[in-house]
Amino acid sequence: MWKTFILIFAIPITWSFLGEIDQKILAYFVCACKVLTSRALQKSELDKAFTKLLEMNKLIEKKYRQEKISPNLHLCLHICECAFDYEPLSSFWCFSFERMNGILGSYKNSKRNIETELIKIMIENSFLDYFLTNCDDNILNTTLDIIKPRKSAGSLAALDDFTSDEYQNFLRLSLIEDESAYGTERFSRLLMKLCKETCLPNYILDLLVEFYDSLYEENFVPIYSITVPNNDIVVNYKIIQYGRLKIRADIYGSVQAARHEKSSYILARFVQEDGSIDIYSGQVQFYFEHTIYLKNS
Incomplete structure (x- = not known):
């Protein structure tokens, strides 16, 4: 919605209300946005967008003085560099907290103790990343044996050693009207x-x-x-x-x-x-x- 407003409506709606310098500031910004929001980028176009953003900042500093140069205005000068490194802006998150929310949202959790579970997942991932990048193969194999998932407990442990054939046999038995394939146990609750x-x-x-x-x-x-x-x-x-x-x-x-x-x-x-x-x-x-x-x- 903001993209549509800036690229299509901003200049026709606001142009008559702006002074000469503000008109140039808006024109530079719209030109840069048009380049950066496209799905196909060339290095020459990125250089053009960077020039427009730099001129925009200079005009803002000239008219509104240096204290109006906010961190966002400074950071916008690095957008072209990011687009050159990580491809068009539409293919990645522009804000780090949005990217982190997307990563955290992809992790499976119980929807109950979400904060604790996500911290455990991140600790486990950082632990594995360290060993994958800093250990040789022999140490890595030994380490992975230590940290592999533990066997299931209680009634679930019976499933650990089942083969696919045994599963099929159990399913066949369950269709027979005979009590030999059934049993009960106390509910663990x-x-x-x-x-x-x-x-x-x-x-x-x-x-x-x-x-x-x-x-x-x-x-x-x-x-x-x-x-x-x-x-x-x-x-x-x-x-x-x-x-x-x-x-x-x-x-x-x-x-x-x-x-x-x-x-x-x-x-x-x-x-x-x-x-x-x-x-x-x-x-x-x-x-x-x-x-x-x-x-x-």
């Missing part, structure tokens, strides 16, 4: 305080019943709908409510835990009937622990 015992409202209880129906393929009914004894599994109101959930080293917050509210924002995936997946953003209100008694338990 810790529900953290704030906690209290409370009751779910009816509309949430209905959603919980629908979830249990889909998960266990049994008949569940909310407790408020029971009028006569039956064989359905009753889902009661009572829950233990928590403010935070810890899974390994990560802590997930909620609205109920003000200090961890930053990590309460999530993207939830919902599988539709046609198999497509829709993603919705939301905020965790709280975590809860609920107990039901199945028929075979």
Whole structure:
């Protein structure tokens, strides 16, 4: 938008309001911008742009005195040099902080403890760059063995030694209606305080019943709908409510835990009937622990 204004509209709109020296200042600036914003540059054109910017600075100093020569006016004299070194301005960031934001934004992170994770990534990268540039091959190979990623822990460790054939065999077994390919283990998590015992409202209880129906393929009914004894599994109101959930080293917050509210924002995936997946953003209100008694338990 600024480029369009400077190159097309600046001179026709402002020309009649400017004095002779200011008209020359604007003309030099527009001429230099026209050269520097083009996608194909030649050294002769860069020299021409540098001359225009230099003359512009001289006129500003002549009319408005030296104290009006700001750091940006001085730095603009180095733009041509940058374009000569790094190609047209459209192919790289002109401001260092914008370039750094682009680099940091390309790093993968959990979207929770972003600052800490980015610092760790930069430290690891600088550590690797040092060894790649300052060590011979023998020392480098030994060093890379030391700093290579550690093996997974818990249930994830079982995947480290799997081959592609073993994965395929497991997938085949999972399609057989036999319990030999299935198993369970305790969920590695810790529900953290704030906690209290409370009751779910009816509309949430209905959603919980629908979830249990889909998960266990049994008949569940909310407790408020029971009028006569039956064989359905009753889902009661009572829950233990928590403010935070810890899974390994990560802590997930909620609205109920003000200090961890930053990590309460999530993207939830919902599988539709046609198999497509829709993603919705939301905020965790709280975590809860609920107990039901199945028929075979």
